[in-house]
Amino acid sequence: MYKYDSYDQAMVDARVAEFRDQTARRLSGKLSEAQFRPLRLMNGLYLQLHAYMLRVAIPYGTLNAAQLRVLADIAERYDRGYGHFTTRQNIQYNWIKLAEAPDILADLARVEMHAIQTSGNCIRNISADHYAGAAADEVTDPRPYAELLRQWSSFHPEFLALPRKFKIAVIASAADRAAMRLHDIGIRIVKLAGGELGAEFYAGGGMGRTPMIAPLIRPFVPIDQFVTYAEAILRVYNRHGRRDNKYKARIKILVHELGAEAFTNAIEAEFAHLQTLNIEPPAAELARIAAHFAPPPFDADAPAEVAFADEAVAQWVRANTHPHRHAGYVSATISLKPLDTNGKAGIPGDASAAQIRVIADCAQRFSFDEARVTHAQNIVLPHVRKADLPALHAALAAADLATANLDAITDIIACPGLDYCSLANARSIPIAQAIAERMAPKAAAIGELKLKISGCINACGHHHAGHIGILGVDRKGTENYQLLLGGSEAADTSLAQITGPGFDEAGIVKAVDRATAHYLSQRQAGERFLDTYRRLGMASFKEAVYG
Amino acid sequence: MKILTGNDLRTGAVVWWDGAGWALHVEEAAEVHEAEALIAAEEAARRVVGAYAIEATRDGVAGSLRGIRPAHIKDRIRALGPTVRPDLTLKPADPNCGNWVI
Amino acid sequence: MAEFSFRFRDDADDLGQVADPGITVDAFAAQTNATAVRLEPGDDARALLPHLARLRLVEINFPAFTDGRGYTAARTLREAGYAGELRAVGDIGVDQLWQVRRCGFDAIAPDTPLDPADAAAALGRWPFAYHPAADDAAPIWARRHGAG
Numbered sequence: 186m187y188k189y190d191s192y193d194q195a196m197v198d199a200r201v202a203e204f205r206d207q208t209a210r211r212l213s214g215k216l217s218e219a220q221f222r223p224l225r226l227m228n229g230l231y232l233q234l235h236a237y238m239l240r241v242a243i244p245y246g247t248l249n250a251a252q253l254r255v256l257a258d259i260a261e262r263y264d265r266g267y268g269h270f271t272t273r274q275n276i277q278y279n280w281i282k283l284a285e286a287p288d289i290l291a292d293l294a295r296v297e298m299h300a301i302q303t304s305g306n307c308i309r310n311i312s313a314d315h316y317a318g319a320a321a322d323e324v325t326d327p328r329p330y331a332e333l334l335r336q337w338s339s340f341h342p343e344f345l346a347l348p349r350k351f352k353i354a355v356i357a358s359a360a361d362r363a364a365m366r367l368h369d370i371g372i373r374i375v376k377l378a379g380g381e382l383g384a385e386f387y388a389g390g391g392m393g394r395t396p397m398i399a400p401l402i403r404p405f406v407p408i409d410q411f412v413t414y415a416e417a418i419l420r421v422y423n424r425h426g427r428r429d430n431k432y433k434a435r436i437k438i439l440v441h442e443l444g445a446e447a448f449t450n451a452i453e454a455e456f457a458h459l460q461t462l463n464i465e466p467p468a469a470e471l472a473r474i475a476a477h478f479a480p481p482p483f484d485a486d487a488p489a490e491v492a493f494a495d496e497a498v499a500q501w502v503r504a505n506t507h508p509h510r511h512a513g514y515v516s517a518t519i520s521l522k523p524l525d526t527n528g529k530a531g532i533p534g535d536a537s538a539a540q541i542r543v544i545a546d547c548a549q550r551f552s553f554d555e556a557r558v559t560h561a562q563n564i565v566l567p568h569v570r571k572a573d574l575p576a577l578h579a580a581l582a583a584a585d586l587a588t589a590n591l592d593a594i595t596d597i598i599a600c601p602g603l604d605y606c607s608l609a610n611a612r613s614i615p616i617a618q619a620i621a622e623r624m625a626p627k628a629a630a631i632g633e634l635k636l637k638i639s640g641c642i643n644a645c646g647h648h649h650a651g652h653i654g655i656l657g658v659d660r661k662g663t664e665n666y667q668l669l670l671g672g673s674e675a676a677d678t679s680l681a682q683i684t685g686p687g688f689d690e691a692g693i694v695k696a697v698d699r700a701t702a703h704y705l706s707q708r709q710a711g712e713r714f715l716d717t718y719r720r721l722g723m724a725s726f727k728e729a730v731y732g
Numbered sequence: 733m734k735i736l737t738g739n740d741l742r743t744g745a746v747v748w749w750d751g752a753g754w755a756l757h758v759e760e761a762a763e764v765h766e767a768e769a770l771i772a773a774e775e776a777a778r779r780v781v782g783a784y785a786i787e788a789t790r791d792g793v794a795g796s797l798r799g800i801r802p803a804h805i806k807d808r809i810r811a812l813g814p815t816v817r818p819d820l821t822l823k824p825a826d827p828n829c830g831n832w833v834i
Numbered sequence: 835m836a837e838f839s840f841r842f843r844d845d846a847d848d849l850g851q852v853a854d855p856g857i858t859v860d861a862f863a864a865q866t867n868a869t870a871v872r873l874e875p876g877d878d879a880r881a882l883l884p885h886l887a888r889l890r891l892v893e894i895n896f897p898a899f900t901d902g903r904g905y906t907a908a909r910t911l912r913e914a915g916y917a918g919e920l921r922a923v924g925d926i927g928v929d930q931l932w933q934v935r936r937c938g939f940d941a942i943a944p945d946t947p948l949d950p951a952d953a954a955a956a957l958g959r960w961p962f963a964y965h966p967a968a969d970d971a972a973p974i975w976a977r978r979h980g981a982g
Contacts, residue, residue, distance in 0.1 A: 192974045195961050203959055207929060210952070212742065216929075218781055223900060224929055232782050234810055236744035265820055280820075282743045306900065336964050336974070342936035343909055346902025423906045428875075462913060464966055466975040473978065532816055603806060604814035612809075614816045662804060 186247050186555060187332050187477045189297045196339070197294045200301055204228045205287035212284065227307055227345070229300030230286055234607045237281040240303040241293060245313035245331040245355070246274030246558040248298075253545035253556065255296045257538040263289055268541065270521060270534045272598060272647055273352070274312050274558040275303055279605055301339055306347045308338035308419070312354045314362045315559040318478060319567040321510040324376045327357040329475040330384075330411065333466060337412050344419050348426035349434035351419070352391070364560060364650060364674035366390045366399045369436045370418055375405065382408040388418055389440030389448070392644035396680050397437040400445040402452060410456075413465045417456035425451070481553035481568055487513025491571040497587075498578045504589035506574070513571055517552075519544060519564040519581060520588040522596050522621065530621035531585075532614055533599040534562030543584040551577045560647075561598050561635075563591070594634040594701065595621040598647055602640030602657060603664070609640035611657025611664035619694045624701065631701055634714045635674070650674035652715040653700065654681040655693060666693035670700065670726055671718050684727050696730050703729035733790070735761040735800065736770065737807060738783030746810045747780060748800075754780055757822065758811035759799030761788065801832075808833045840942040840953065842935070843919055856893040872923075879907035886916045894939070896924035905937045912938035928952045932960060936967050 189197070204224075211221040222232075229240040241256070248256075256276060260268050263285050264278040271277055281289070293299055303310055311331045318326045334353060338344070344351075354363045357374035365371035371387035383405040390399030406414045422436045425443075440448045489512035493499040506515040523531040536544070544564055548556040551573050552566035559565055569577060581587040590596045597620065600606065602613030617638055624631070637651030641658075648654030654669035665687040672681030688696055701714065703726055708717045718726060736749035737758075747754035749770065751762035764770060767785035774780045791801035802808050813821030815830050823829045856872030857865065859881055870891035873879060882889065892911060894904040908920055921941035922934045928948055935957065966973045 190978070192962050192977065196964070196974075199960050203956075206955065212778070214778055215949070215952070216927075218775065220899075220927055220929070232739055232744065234806070235746060235813060236739070280744075284742045306902075339964055340933075340960075341965055342933035342963075342967075343905045344902070345933055346900050346905065420906055423902060424878075428901055428903075458913070462966075467979060469979045470975045603809060604816050607806070609806075612815065614814075618816070664805065 186249060187244075187328075187474060193336075194294075194297070197297070197299050197301075200228075200299065200340075201287065201290045201294050204290055208283060208287050223305055223346075225283075225286075226305035227302055228286070228290065229303035230281070230283070231304060232607075233279065234603075234605055235279060237283050237286065238605075239278045239281045239286060239289060239300060240271070241276045241278070241298060241300050242303045242310050243274050243276060243298075243558050244335050245311055245317070245328050246315055246560075247317075247328065248556055248558070249554045250545040250549040250556075252296045252298055253541055253548065255292060255298065257541040257545070259289055259292060260538040260541065267535050267537045269532075269601065270536065270558050270562050270564070272560050272562060272600070272645060273310055274315075274560055275310055276558070277601075279601075304350075305345075306349050306351075307345050308341065308347075308351045308353065310352075311335050311338065312352070312363055312368075312560060314356045314358065315557040315565045316362060316507060316516050316567065317357070317557075318480065319507075319509050319514070319516045320358060320360075320362075321508060322360055323356075323358040324374055325357050325382065326475075326478050327355045327372075327374055329471060329478050330357075330372070330374060330408075331355045332474050332477075333412060333471060334415065337415070337466075341419075344423060347419075347423055348428050349431070351422070351436070353415070359676060361674070361676040361678070364647065364678075366678045367392055367396070367647070367650060367674060368399065369422075370415060371399050372411070372415075374408070377405075384408060384411040384414070386411075386414060386418070388452075389437040389445075391435055391437045392647060392649045393435070394432055394642050394644075395437065395441075396644070396649040397441065398678050398680065399437075400440065402445070402449050408471075409468060410460065410465055413459050414452075414456055416464060417452050417459050420455050420459075421448075421451045481555075483511050483568070484513065484570060487511070487570045488572055489513050491574070493575060495575065495578075497582075498575050501578050501587055501589040502574050504593070505591045506569075507565075509568065511568075514568050515571055515574070517566045517569045517574070517577060518559070518591045519547075519566065519586050520590050520596060521563050521586075522590060522617075523585050523588045524590070524595060524621060524625055525585065528622055528625055530595070530618040530625075533597050533617050536564075540584050540586060543580060543586060547577055547580050550580075561592075561596065563596070590628065592633045592635060593628045594624045594631050594636055594653075594697075595628050597621055597636050597638060598651070599638040600640050600646035602638075602646075606640060606645075608643055609657065610642075610659035611640050611666065613638045613640040613646060613655075613657055616655065616657070616666060616690060616693060619690065620697050623694050623698060627701065627705075630705060632713060634701070636697070637672075647674065648672070649680045650678075651681055652713070652718070653697060655697075656683075658687060660687065663689070665689065668693060668696050668700070668730065670723065671715065673715060682723055684723065684730055686731075699730050699732075700726055733763045733788060734765070734767055734785045735788045735802075736764050736767060736783055736785055737761075737802075737810065738771075738774075738780040741778050741781040748811075749774075749783075758788075758802065761800045805833060840931075840948075841919075842940040856891060873904070873907050875901050875903040877907070879910040882911065882916075883914050886911070886914060886918075889916065890918045891921065892916065892918065893921045893923050893943075896922060896926055896930075899925045899927060899930050905933065908937040908939055928956045931956045936963060936965070936970070938967065 373385040387399035557565040599617040603609040639646035669681035748761040787803035856870040872893040926944040
């Protein structure tokens with residue numbers, strides 16, 4: 186993975202000094218809250234329901250054991266002993282004191298981490314495929330390109346006061362494992378028949394109040410111009426994005442209002458101009474970065490066929506591992522949606538300091554010192570020898586990290602909701618727990634079902650992209666939950682549709698049970714829930730849910 | 733009645749105007765009548781950030797957070813802590829406090 | 835006009851600071867003797883490109899520091915070769931100074947006076963930059979590969 190050179194370190198260190206100075210000026214009264222708020226947001230610090238919340242960046246979800254251990258230390262020293270992994274591959278701490286935030290940033294800087302631009306109206310964390318560098322179907326590892334974009338977007342002086350937040354995802358396979366088309370810019374690296382690399386550019390996707398799937402803007406930008414193309418999109422957005430209405434300020438609204446064709450023309454004109462200015466980092470810079478992402482020294486003798494005598498191990502391997510380009514290896518998912526032996530569900534995406542240290546040890550021992558955070562709020566160890574899976578499983582099981590539920594109905598994505606977030610209208614975590622506990626006995630029979638819960642219309646739980654999506658709303662002061670069906674974040678991207686009137690907490694759990702029971706009774710061979718829904722349609726499921 | 737709530741600028745802790753200063757426990761909240769002027773003065777003095785007025789009722793009924801009950805569930809969660817982590821709330825020893833929120 | 839303002843130009847070449855405030859973009863094209871213009875956030879700086887030769891001062895207004903359209907306007911003008919004074923006016927605080935300079939402004943006249951010590955610290959904070967700017971040292975990627 187990428188290692189800072191002295192330039193990168195100098196920039197992160199300067200940022201810590203800057204924020205320390207800004208915090209001191211806020212506490213002394215030199216800066217008002219109105220002046221300070223955008224500054225602290227651009228260092229990931231929110232004023233939240235219970236305290237300040239700090240969102241630490243995990244660039245394209247990749248981190249190593251030393252970094253994980255510092256994240257655990259921060260949880261214990263400055264917070265209440267745990268962290269929350271998010272749908273944008275970051276980690277959040279919920280109980281932060283403003284006065285201590287500069288010290289936390291200094292601790293992070295010592296292990297090449299930061300909270301730069303994880304909030305605010307600027308370019309946010311660049312996300313990528315959590316199987317990058319391991320998946321057999323990728324054209325190339327997308328992360329060097331994500332790292333180029335990270336450096337390009339960091340402190341970009343023209344784009345620090347955008348109309349609204351800006352999120353970019355990069356993938357390099359036909360399969361979309363990063364919800365790419367639901368981002369402000371989505372990039373798919375592709376390779377032409379002659380071997381030339383380029384970038385497919387999508388723009389104007391997003392969830393929130395008005396979910397939209399990004400249209401294709403340009404099918405092929407030569408890879409040695411892709412940063413310039415991204416800059417062209419950002420400039421058009423900064424110039425023309427709406428600033429009169431916060432709820433209409435994302436680039437998806439601009440694309441929608443101009444129309445994809447007029448929008449594309451504006452980008453192409455700006456791109457033509459920018460190409461004359463030599464702003465693209467040279468090929469040597471990409472090569473320098475890519476060298477950090479060279480494949481690890483795989484064991485050539487690692488056996489491809491391994492039998493697992495222990496049924497618990499075998500079940501976990503079947504559920505939670507993904508094929509690797511090297512036959513003797515897999516990518517293994519550590520579920521942060523635990524179900525204990527009594528069937529009690531934990532809090533989706535949360536990990537205690539002790540658990541984070543176990544993950545660090547496992548990454549170091551079993552995965553060439555590398556782990557990934559996924560946008561489904563789980564952790565992936567990308568390169569695990571099949572022969573090591575029993576030992577890995579044992580280490581995880583001892584820390585309640587071995588729940589075998591990847592992409593099952595109990596692998597729920599849930600935003601923090603009203604228990605933690607001042608924007609929320611309803612609690613999401615208790616709903617996730619109740620559904621997981623109710624549905625656990627049927628989870629194996631149901632198979633793949635991506636269930637996502639958001640506690641408000643901002644959709645941080647990505648409910649629009651759920652095979653089953655749940656949206657919490659405030660109905661005359663009471664929490665109410667809407668059921669949506671048929672969304673997909675994969676390459677067959679679709680937006681979930683609402684079924685009908687909302688439910689209370691008990692009602693939404695029953696509604697999910699009825700929807701899945703209908704699927705089980707109607708499915709044809711090989712169909713997932715999503716497939717049966719697409720075949721039968723909303724009317725069929727609506728009747729099953731509402732009776 | 734109206735009461736004021738906000739966060740402590742330095743620590744971020746949820747606080748409630750108690751008539752003279754900012755208290756950590758909602759049961760100490762005092763009724764206010766000049767909310768806007770008070771908020772402006774306290775924020776300018778940096779004794780609070782993000783302060784706002786809410787409706788609440790005097791709730792002398794059973795429940796360990798008896799005394800003042802914010803009208804909206806969001807503020808009851810702010811008063812107590814996350815309902816999904818009773819150990820992190822202001823009343824970790826009280827198994828019934830979650831019921832007070834709902 | 836603020837009491838404290840910042841100017842980074844060498845006026846030996848260009849006959850000194852322009853004292854008159856700029857007129858609006860709409861009026862500028864018609865007034866062929868005018869040499870100073872003022873852009874609001876909604877103005878398109880590209881409308882000035884045919885007139886760069888007679889411009890000595892462009893003021894770009896930031897009514898709110900959170901509205902960053904002025905940064906694009908500034909870069910657009912510098913990229914087109916505008917070499918006159920480019921002045922940021924309005925709601926500019928100490929914490930915006932660095933990006934204001936990097937976008938090509940060489941004069942700053944904020945509504946509220948800036949603390950000179952805070953301003954100097956802000957302007958001297960960053961040893962390097964990831965991005966190229968017209969009159970600045972090489973971006974980090976250039977330094978890495980010998981074009982320092």
